[in-house]
């Protein structure tokens with residue numbers, strides 16, 4: 001069923017990227033990034049486990065003002081139950097509560113762990129079903145994805161994104177030894193996009209908002 005004809009939450013991925021589209025390997029302008037992120041008015045922040053793990057050491061010593069009243073719910077895709085700092089995530093002051101998204105093959109969780117969980121999918125978290133469930137559980141109308149390339153790729157493959165919002169930074173990461181710019185040789189782009197907004201923000205930053213074309217079916 002086309003996403004537009006379902007009463008699904010709108011899913012926006014807001015990503016800081018380098019000129020070649022890398023999501024890591026450079027220092028993003030976090031002030032601008034989160035100022036723009038705030039314009040999406042998300043009910044749910046959807047984050048991958050590796051993004052959380054990359055922040056866990058900082059999180060462990062961060063101030064804990066407590067849950068943000070009226071703030072979004074943090075939902076973490078954590079199929080392998082690798083995230084442990086659930087209490088810190090709940091209390092760090094960005095989110096009203098936290099939710100673990102697991103699947104049937106997720107290893108057993110410690111009994112003393114206090115976090116709501118939703119189990120969707122067998123080998124991996126079924127992202128389409130999880131988004132529908134977030135819409136139902138949290139009555140979410142707007143989900144903002146905050147993740148790196150792995151979760152973004154899975155969401156794009158599943159036609160689960162309504163918008164990709166890029167904060168383009170004027171840097172080349174050049175992480176590939178052979179080529180600074182990378183891609184495949186198939187001549188066939190994986191996804192086509194329609195530009196819906198563009199804004200130059202100064203300091204070389206550009207904000208680009210795109211809607212994926214041909215949002216035909218989910219789970220192809």
Ligand SMILES: NC(=O)c1ccc[n+]([C@@H]2O[C@H](COP(=O)([O-])OP(=O)(O)OC[C@H]3O[C@@H](n4cnc5c(N)ncnc54)[C@H](OP(=O)(O)O)[C@@H]3O)[C@@H](O)[C@H]2O)c1
Nearest residue numbers: 015016023048049050051077079146147148149150151154
């Ligand atoms: N530039 C930016 O705007 C930005 C934003 C956020 C994060 N980051 C950076 O990006 C890096 C992490 O990015 P990442 O891409 O490695 O990790 P990620 O965004 O955290 O994505 C990995 C998560 O996606 C899940 N996943 C991947 N494919 C899936 C599929 N087909 N079905 C279901 N779940 C799937 C994984 O599940 P399992 O746990 O089950 O494997 C894992 O939880 C960090 O360094 C972080 O700092 C950058």
